[in-house]
Amino acid sequence: MLLEVNNIQVHYGHVAALKGVSLEVEEGDFVTLIGSNGAGKSTTLRTISGLDHPSVGEIIFNGQRIEKLSADKIVKMGIAHVPEGRRVFKDLSVTENLLLGAFTRDDKQGIEDDLEKVFQHFPRLLERRNQSARTMSGGEQQMVAIGRALMSKPTLLLLDEPSLGLAPVIVQEIAKILVDINQQGVSIILVEQNAELALELARHGYVLETGKVALEGEASGLMDNDHVRKAYLGI
Ligand SMILES: Nc1ncnc2c1ncn2[C@@H]1O[C@H](COP(=O)(O)OP(=O)(O)OP(=O)(O)O)[C@@H](O)[C@H]1O
Numbered sequence: 001m002l003l004e005v006n007n008i009q010v011h012y013g014h015v016a017a018l019k020g021v022s023l024e025v026e027e028g029d030f031v032t033l034i035g036s037n038g039a040g041k042s043t044t045l046r047t048i049s050g051l052d053h054p055s056v057g058e059i060i061f062n063g064q065r066i067e068k069l070s071a072d073k074i075v076k077m078g079i080a081h082v083p084e085g086r087r088v089f090k091d092l093s094v095t096e097n098l099l100l101g102a103f104t105r106d107d108k109q110g111i112e113d114d115l116e117k118v119f120q121h122f123p124r125l126l127e128r129r130n131q132s133a134r135t136m137s138g139g140e141q142q143m144v145a146i147g148r149a150l151m152s153k154p155t156l157l158l159l160d161e162p163s164l165g166l167a168p169v170i171v172q173e174i175a176k177i178l179v180d181i182n183q184q185g186v187s188i189i190l191v192e193q194n195a196e197l198a199l200e201l202a203r204h205g206y207v208l209e210t211g212k213v214a215l216e217g218e219a220s221g222l223m224d225n226d227h228v229r230k231a232y233l234g235i
C-alpha cells in the first residue's frame, strides 16, 4: 500500500474537523474524496501533506510513519499538494513558478527533464513560459499550480478542488491531463465539489460527511448509489 491513513482525528481548537478518518491509496491509484462544504476534505489533504497534524491516528507512506513530519520533509518523500485556490506567485514568470516546485531537489539535469515533461503536459504553459503568472487566466494559473507540484517529482499528488471556478472546457482539459499524469504512474487523491467529474476520473471514492467517512468503494459503484446520487449528483 502506498498510503494508509488510519483513524485520524484533527482538531482546530474545540472544533473536531476529522473524527476518525481512514483511507488507503494503492500504488498507481486514482482516489477521490467527495463531500459537502465543511466535511473535512481539505483538512484530510492538509494532514497528509503535513500542514496539519492529527491528535489521534497514524499516516503511513511507503511503510513510514509521516503524521508528525514537517511539510517539507513530506514533499521530499514524494507527496505534493496543490492547495485550494490557485496559489501562484503572481510577480514571477511561469517558468520561475514551476522551478520553485523543485526547491527540495538538487539534481539539475532531472529538474530540466521534468520541466520539459510539465511543458509536454501543459503546452499552454510552454507558450507562456516567460509571462508573469499575474497575467494568466484562472485555468492557466491552475495548470501552473499543478505543474509546480509535479516539479517535486511526486509519487502521490494531492489536488484540492482543481476545477473550482473554471469554465467547463478548461475543466475538461485539466481532467484529461490528470488522467495522463496518473497513467504515467503518479497516484492521485482528488478532492472535488464536482462529484460527477471526480467519480468519472477516479477508480475509488470516499464520501466524507462531518469529519467521517460515510461511504467508500469503487467510483462506478458510488455513482450508482442512491444516497450519493441524491446528495451529491443531484439526480
Ligand atoms: N484553520 C481552521 N480553524 C478552525 N476551523 C477550521 C480550520 N480549517 C477548517 N476548519 C473547520 O474544519 C471543518 C472541515 O473543514 P475543511 O476545510 O476540511 O472542509 P472541506 O470539506 O474542505 O470544505 P469545502 O468543501 O468548503 O472546502 C469545518 O468545520 C471548518 O470550519
Ligand SMILES: [Mg+2]
Pocket (backbone or CB within 6 Å): 041, 042, 043, 084
Ligand atoms: Mg475544502
